Amino acid sequence: MYSLCGLPYYWWTHRAKGEGVSDAPIIDVRNLTKRFGDTTAVDHLSLSADKGEILGLLGPNGAGKTTTIQMMLGLTTPTEGDIRILGMDIKTQRRDILQRSNFSSAYISLPTNLTAWENLNVFGRLYGIKHSKQRIQELLDLFEIPHVINTVTGALSTGQLTRLNLCKAFLNDPDILFLDEPTASLDPDIAEKVRRTLANVQAEKNVTMIYTSHNMREVELVCDRVIFMAKGRIVTQGTPKDVLERAQSNSLEDVFISIARDGELKEPVSEEEDD
Amino acid sequence: MWTRVSGMVLRYLYLYRRSLARAGEVFFWPIMDLMVWGFLTVYLQRHVVADAVLFLIGGMIFWDVLYRSQQAITLSLSEEIWIKNVINIFIAPISMFELLLSVCLMGVIKAGLATLVLGTMAALFYTFNIFTLGLALVPFLGILLLFGWAVGMITMALILRFGKAAEALVWGIPFLLQPLSAVFYPVDVLPAGFRHFAGAFPSTYVFEGMRHVLQTGNVDVSMMVKALVLNGVWLVIGSAFFGWMLGQVREKGFLSRLGME
Ligand SMILES: Nc1ncnc2c1ncn2[C@@H]1O[C@H](COP(=O)(O)OP(=O)(O)OP(=O)(O)O)[C@@H](O)[C@H]1O
Ligand SMILES: [Mg+2]
Numbered sequence: 247m248y249s250l251c252g253l254p255y256y257w258w259t260h261r262a263k264g265e266g267v268s269d270a271p272i273i274d275v276r277n278l279t280k281r282f283g284d285t286t287a288v289d290h291l292s293l294s295a296d297k298g299e300i301l302g303l304l305g306p307n308g309a310g311k312t313t314t315i316q317m318m319l320g321l322t323t324p325t326e327g328d329i330r331i332l333g334m335d336i337k338t339q340r341r342d343i344l345q346r347s348n349f350s351s352a353y354i355s356l357p358t359n360l361t362a363w364e365n366l367n368v369f370g371r372l373y374g375i376k377h378s379k380q381r382i383q384e385l386l387d388l389f390e391i392p393h394v395i396n397t398v399t400g401a402l403s404t405g406q407l408t409r410l411n412l413c414k415a416f417l418n419d420p421d422i423l424f425l426d427e428p429t430a431s432l433d434p435d436i437a438e439k440v441r442r443t444l445a446n447v448q449a450e451k452n453v454t455m456i457y458t459s460h461n462m463r464e465v466e467l468v469c470d471r472v473i474f475m476a477k478g479r480i481v482t483q484g485t486p487k488d489v490l491e492r493a494q495s496n497s498l499e500d501v502f503i504s505i506a507r508d509g510e511l512k513e514p515v516s517e518e519e520d521d
Numbered sequence: 522m523w524t525r526v527s528g529m530v531l532r533y534l535y536l537y538r539r540s541l542a543r544a545g546e547v548f549f550w551p552i553m554d555l556m557v558w559g560f561l562t563v564y565l566q567r568h569v570v571a572d573a574v575l576f577l578i579g580g581m582i583f584w585d586v587l588y589r590s591q592q593a594i595t596l597s598l599s600e601e602i603w604i605k606n607v608i609n610i611f612i613a614p615i616s617m618f619e620l621l622l623s624v625c626l627m628g629v630i631k632a633g634l635a636t637l638v639l640g641t642m643a644a645l646f647y648t649f650n651i652f653t654l655g656l657a658l659v660p661f662l663g664i665l666l667l668f669g670w671a672v673g674m675i676t677m678a679l680i681l682r683f684g685k686a687a688e689a690l691v692w693g694i695p696f697l698l699q700p701l702s703a704v705f706y707p708v709d710v711l712p713a714g715f716r717h718f719a720g721a722f723p724s725t726y727v728f729e730g731m732r733h734v735l736q737t738g739n740v741d742v743s744m745m746v747k748a749l750v751l752n753g754v755w756l757v758i759g760s761a762f763f764g765w766m767l768g769q770v771r772e773k774g775f776l777s778r779l780g781m782e
Contacts, residue, residue, distance in 0.1 A: 280774070287774075312777060313774065321612065321776040322777060342614075344613065344614040354608045355604060369609070372615055373613060374614075414609065
């Protein structure tokens with residue numbers, strides 16, 4: 247059920263970060279399936295992500311993106327399949343994985359009646375961050391919202407709130423970051439700023455990111471590789487360039503629409519794949 | 522005008538139809554109130570009790586300890602759900618034991634403060650000095666706090682699992698305990714069937730014990746031991762229920778929905 251023994255955990259979180267997992271994929275998901283009653287939200291999905299890779303999970307509403315991410319965070323138990331993250335099994339080492347990953351989404355929020363600093367301080371403790379004061383200041387600077395440090399969270403604009411959520415997501419210097427529509431409801435200017443900051447941090451820290459978004463232009467800019475899902479299954483995947491070439495299309499948006507309407511990608515017959 | 526009024530009335534009726542718990546609420550509170558006052562009346566009619574006023578104030582203060590303790594736990598978590606922070610917490614590397622411990626401590630703090638204020642006020646205005654209970658205060662308060670934790674865990678689990686629909690239940694459950702725990706009158710006032718239930722709650726022994734101390738000046742130790750053992754049982758039930766519900770919630774993928782509905 248839940249573990250009562252905190253000591254091994256203490257040892258784990260306070261040990262030096264080992265780099266013993268470099269060759270194995272950072273995220274390794276096999277045959278992941280989730281059924282909610284009669285709905286199959288995720289259907290035998292397998293995917294992996296390497297260190298520093300930004301992987302886009304795309305697909306129409308209800309494709310199973312959020313469910314997939316929730317399972318990787320241990321919020322939802324899979325019906326079938328295995329999830330290994332940083333070489334650890336989510337079933338047995340959930341908290342060790344969570345210590346080294348983080349999540350943000352436009353659909354969750356921090357307590358609105360606490361100030362930005364209070365919120366980050368609380369999560370600093372939950373993640374056992376040392377020198378959290380300095381870390382919080384750095385992150386607020388990084389996301390260009392240092393002036394809101396003493397503002398009550400409820401009084402922040404959507405753009406500021408999203409960036410505060412991202413500060414929280416970076417607090418523990420995660421190896422893996424799950425971002426479920428992080429830029430939803432941001433204006434193009436702020437969205438661009440957020441993307442740029444994410445790209446900078448990613449370049450510096452080599453964070454692995456799983457990214458969902460309905461903004462195809464953004465996906466093309468941000469993601470190294472994309473996986474298009476529909477009805478819980480992978481329809482097509484590869485670098486954005488590969489996907490476009492294979493679909494003989496000029497824009498991911500067209501690819502998206504074709505997948506959303508037909509539930510599959512009508513691939514033009516190519517010699518390579520027609521063997 | 523009536524179209525608009527009926528529109529609003531309809532809006533609330535829809536809600537009640539959807540949620541049994543909410544509909545139950547309409548009858549639940551009045552019934553619980555009637556039971557408490559009804560049994561109290563029976564008690565006062567049967568015995569002319571000189572100490573009755575002291576019993577009432579004492580009962581009220583101790584009841585508040587149980588109530589605060591339970592509410593602190595339940596409200597802490599439901600707040601996280603309403604403000605959509607629950608996912609942030611569940612994806613932080615905090616164990617369920619640590620989370621429960623944090624909210625239980627909040628229960629101690631809230632109940633402690635409430636007792637302090639109520640105790641002082643009762644002493645100043647109603648010449649009820651809670652300290653006349655002497656050392657018995659320690660087990661009394663302890664038992665109520667612990668039982669509050671157990672009930673809090675059960676109600677918190679219901680909120681996690683059933684969300685807003687369980688809200689009414691969560692406020693109601695402690696008041697279901699109130700008539701049965703013999704807060705304001707002795708257990709023998711209750712009908713025989715109810716007495717069995719009363720015996721299952723540690724809180725009953727505290728209220729009986731309080732009246733015993735006020736009347737005789739002695740603490741019934743065997744009663745306290747019995748209450749502590751029962752508390753152990755309830756805490757195991759409470760945490761097991763919480764764990765089980767949490768498993769269900771993960772299975773049904775409700776955590777991702779909780780913050781959003
Ligand atoms: N807790 C749940 N209980 C029942 N069904 C669910 C639950 N969560 C998701 N579903 C269903 O599973 C399917 C996948 O949902 P999911 O939220 O993963 O899609 P998504 O790809 O994130 O969509 P969107 O783009 O709208 O965010 C949908 O049909 C949805 O209705
Ligand atoms: Mg989604």
